[in-house]
Amino acid sequence: MRHLTPRAAISGIGELKPQRRTENVATMDMLMRVSAEAIADAGLTADQVDGLLVGPQVGETPQHVPAAVSEYFGMMPTMSNVVDLGGASGHGMIWRAAAAIAAGQCETVLCVIGNHRNPIPPRAANRNPAREFDTPFGASGANTSYALLMQAHMAAYGCTPEDYAQIAAGARANAQLNPMAIFYGKPASVEDVLASPLVASPLHLLEIVMPVAGADAVIVTTAEKAKQGPHRPVHLLGAGEKITHRAVSQAPNLTSGPLKPSIARALDQSGLGIQDVDFLSLYDCYTIMVAATIEDAGLCQPGQFGAWLRDNGGMGHTAAKPINTHGGQLGFGQPDLAGGMTHVVEAVRQIRGTTGARQMKKCDTALVTGNGATMSEAVALILGGAA
Amino acid sequence: MTDLSELKVPGPIFEPLNTPFWDSAAEGVLKIQHCQSCQSHVFYPRPICPHCWADALEWVAVSGQGQLKSYSEIHKPGHPGWASIAPYVVGLVRLREGPTLLSHILTDGQAPRVGAPVDFAPTRIGENTLPCFRLAKDMT
Numbered sequence A: 001m002r003h004l005t006p007r008a009a010i011s012g013i014g015e016l017k018p019q020r021r022t023e024n025v026a027t028m029d030m031l032m033r034v035s036a037e038a039i040a041d042a043g044l045t046a047d048q049v050d051g052l053l054v055g056p057q058v059g060e061t062p063q064h065v066p067a068a069v070s071e072y073f074g075m076m077p078t079m080s081n082v083v084d085l086g087g088a089s090g091h092g093m094i095w096r097a098a099a100a101i102a103a104g105q106c107e108t109v110l111c112v113i114g115n116h117r118n119p120i121p122p123r124a125a126n127r128n129p130a131r132e133f134d135t136p137f138g139a140s141g142a143n144t145s146y147a148l149l150m151q152a153h154m155a156a157y158g159c160t161p162e163d164y165a166q167i168a169a170g171a172r173a174n175a176q177l178n179p180m181a182i183f184y185g186k187p188a189s190v191e192d193v194l195a196s197p198l199v200a201s202p203l204h205l206l207e208i209v210m211p212v213a214g215a216d217a218v219i220v221t222t223a224e225k226a227k228q229g230p231h232r233p234v235h236l237l238g239a240g241e242k243i244t245h246r247a248v249s250q251a252p253n254l255t256s257g258p259l260k261p262s263i264a265r266a267l268d269q270s271g272l273g274i275q276d277v278d279f280l281s282l283y284d285c286y287t288i289m290v291a292a293t294i295e296d297a298g299l300c301q302p303g304q305f306g307a308w309l310r311d312n313g314g315m316g317h318t319a320a321k322p323i324n325t326h327g328g329q330l331g332f333g334q335p336d337l338a339g340g341m342t343h344v345v346e347a348v349r350q351i352r353g354t355t356g357a358r359q360m361k362k363c364d365t366a367l368v369t370g371n372g373a374t375m376s377e378a379v380a381l382i383l384g385g386a387a
Numbered sequence B: 001m002t003d004l005s006e007l008k009v010p011g012p013i014f015e016p017l018n019t020p021f022w023d024s025a026a027e028g029v030l031k032i033q034h035c036q037s038c039q040s041h042v043f044y045p046r047p048i049c050p051h052c053w054a055d056a057l058e059w060v061a062v063s064g065q066g067q068l069k070s071y072s073e074i075h076k077p078g079h080p081g082w083a084s085i086a087p088y089v090v091g092l093v094r095l096r097e098g099p100t101l102l103s104h105i106l107t108d109g110q111a112p113r114v115g116a117p118v119d120f121a122p123t124r125i126g127e128n129t130l131p132c133f134r135l136a137k138d139m140t
């Protein structure tokens, strides 16, 4: 076995409450606030951070992002970069931080991602193959892409609308135990999900994430240093990443994605099997994404996610394998590219044992997945609590 | 129902590399690139072959026959220009020659299904004639 000796650990987290709208708030301001929270949570001060990984600054700083953020934060890191993997960006930061630490380039890395939601200016001209060859035919971005993936999955395996809808209902149920969630106080049943309007068949409105403003930050440091922090260190036990395409028309496979090899690699590095993992923190931009990930993780045969979920006892913190206890993005809201990082932050909280009403009975290990573009950018992480 | 030609929607962005695709389709012939080195058909247009990286791409006419790999009925279009004809169908068409493209699917009232045969059907959408596809007449 090729175990990754835990040399890096997550020692701090920060998360802003999702907001449907912001007014006159710069993304940079949100990043600084959430970073301050993560640095304090780790029991550190900003001058002890010597690595900085940031997400793309959607609609704000197009270039020189690391320098712009460093300057704003008053930091002079010895390692900095943008990680641009859509909803997998946050996850991609975690192992890159660990790798940079292992390479001796820095000791403590701030991974931060977020976005404002001020009134959005009209879309600028966008030159890429998806715009050039999909948009003229009436395709409508991610909704169309995931609808096409879902229709192909349904046709291949005969899954029912109820199978997918239980994922949205399960996410909403979990959000009822998270006062930070945008849908706190707003549960939705399988019937409610199926009664919501079709946006792009077979996707209903409630199977699609709600865009919100928000930000998340994570501190990754050496395992040694994490021991000195105030919380149970959460080690990075394994990681896997794979990028296969950008536009859905170019997907090599419509029913299984690059998370399959990514999860396999992450598990292999950790020395764990999928059945050994306590908590599933699965990227959920749409219901189909969770369905495909359950199957790609090897928890059941392709097409069997619906029955597997029912056998699992749903998705709550008392289920056999709890899934997305913070509500997932379907229940918490999708703070742009920080949406993926909410899955990392919740896994850290569950392993620390600090989630409160939604705390699992036992959580020592977690699979955290990130996904970007059209089921085409994938990062899987295996996190484990220090003994 | 609004005629597709009356829609005010974003059209293709023409540039030297992709113009043969749009122009030939508008003239009623579906053309994509073909690599003379590895014999792969290539879509969307590239400067060199993405399969073997040879600088040997030529434009060739293809059959225009394909199969629907997936489809979606769009009820809430992202661009308001499409709203007057919603719901309408877009789909992923795998050409007989191999590559897949996303296109507008003309159903003529038939229900689309994954695996259904489709044929090239150049159709005016807004200001441009685009390479759309039509569900083949159901033989059953």
Ligand SMILES: [Zn+2]
Binding pocket: B035, B036, B037, B038, B039, B040, B049, B050, B051, B052, B053, B054
């Ligand atoms: Zn070639």
